[in-house]
Amino acid sequence: MSHSELSEQELLRRESLQKLRDLGIDPYPAALYPVDAFAADIKAQFEDGKQVCLAGRMLSQRIMGKASFAEIQDASGRIQVYFNRDELCPGEDKTLYNEVFKKLLDLGDFIGVRGVVFKTQVGEISVHVTEFQLLSKSLRPLPLPKTDASGVVHDAFTDPELRYRQRYVDLVVNRHVKDVFIKRTKLFNAMRAFFNRAGYMEVETPVLQAIPGGASAKPFMTHHNALDIPLYMRIANELYLKRLIVGGFDGVYEFSKNFRNEGMDRTHNPEFTAMEIYVAYKDYNWMMDFTEQLLEFCALEVNGTTIAPFGDHTIDFKAPYKRVTMRQSIIDFTGFDIAGKTEDELRAAAKGMGIEVDETMGTGKLIDEIFGGKCEGNYIQPTFITDYPKEMSPLCKVHRDDPSLTERFELMVCGKEVANAYSELNDPIDQRERFEEQLKLQERGDDEAMFIDQDFLRALEYGMPPTSGLGIGMDRLIMYLTNNASIQEVLFFPQMRPETQGPKIVLNETETAIFEKMQSEKQLLLGELRAHFEISNKVWDTSLKTLTKNQLLTVFKEGDLLLVKLN
């Protein structure tokens, strides 16, 4: 980037940087800074006269002649600090205060201060600075939202594009954004604690898979050079965790980054996080109890309460949750009983409800469409929907009382699925038949049908104990727990289209110096320009070539004279 592209404020900050260096101050010192206090703690446990050493970004400065207030923000929060000229500079030389503090420091710089805790006349807990040090210079101005006396935020940094592309800025400036991510980590920690206490083991399984199994979705494809084979980014980890149950673990879980090459919207990101857990010798009824206990615990750990406001709704994660069969749910909201109906009857019924249907849809798909269209959206409070049609659940065990159904539940919250669980199918012959049915669906035009994983079938043939498995959409759950309607608000770096920018010209130090010289001269004899720089002929030659190639300068002849001019 050439200097001419920098804004006025960026140029001034670079000048300050140089002036600091001229004063013998390293703007990027290497040594550790012996921090022994945090803003939030100082405020929470006020001790008048306590010596503290803290560090952070300076985010405001109120200079009043020989005294000043500033605010420092560290990882814990903000605190006001007080600077007094004659205390910082007891001698004749007031440079440290007058120049360094007042002029050469900018908002956003990291500084370290030592001082004494006190309360100002208006009662604000502050640190009376006895010593300060620049820890890192900031060369770009941060957006600076301000909160007035009545709590209204002015000039908030709100542009979603800027906030997502420059999350580091968002986090510095928007405290509530940081809090969302702190809660996100609390949620993960709470789940781990809950599972570990139950004696289950956290495991890792492959992200790169030869057969992308365990769900119906379009995978991202890649290629392994040494093996010369295609590999897929996982769309789920289900089949690998079940292999571990075959291997003899009683309970395994994994927080799985999954990848799906599909549309993006406010609830879908191409990479997202699912938690899956498999427990041997359990069934889906046990898993429902376990799930509601888990979510109640997580809500309490994250928010200190089971109540979670979400948009216009107030969700309560307190167990137990209502349990409704899919058949009953459809009766409740449409009056139609799906039990024992043929595919044609279902299609006609769905059509009658105003649901779009087509010939590729089997009975399972039709029932799913009816449920999705007429029922799903009505479940605001956490509700288990149970006993899904067999056709939609190729990895799930057949229902013990009804062979057309499966022992499956989904947990609905605010009309969306947050969890999905089965009594896992462990009959290898049934499993093979289900995969083959998927193939038929594929041939019929269903492009989401699953691949057949022969190795997984082999594992099942060795025998898998009865097992129940649960998957939770972590991103969606944290959205509910932090009242965010968009997945982008709960991912540090949501997927964005790459920033397109014209080919940027990058000048090195010499080239920059030559260019700056020419900016003040406009036009010069080539030899004269050369004489200003103590560099080798080779460096001179390549530098000038870079500048002319990028059309910043032009070399031209006037008679016998070689001249350079600025473009």
Add this chain to the structure above:
RNA sequence: GAUUCCGUAGCUCAGCUGGUAGAGCAAUACACUUUUAAUGUAUGGGCCCUGGGUUCGAAUCCCAGCGGGAUCACCA
């Protein structure tokens, strides 16, 4: 993918039926020793997203593109 709104100073935003750019904060300079959206005075800062078109003249109107948001559809 469809519809719709948006893109102007570092940030948040004005800018009328076209006449060549405005505010607050931030910045710069000066003043000010317990302020707190500190204050007062002065000053500087713009490829008005990009490219075409209409026009004597475009930030403004038209077309196309790029980027983003929202809603819907599709998809777990």
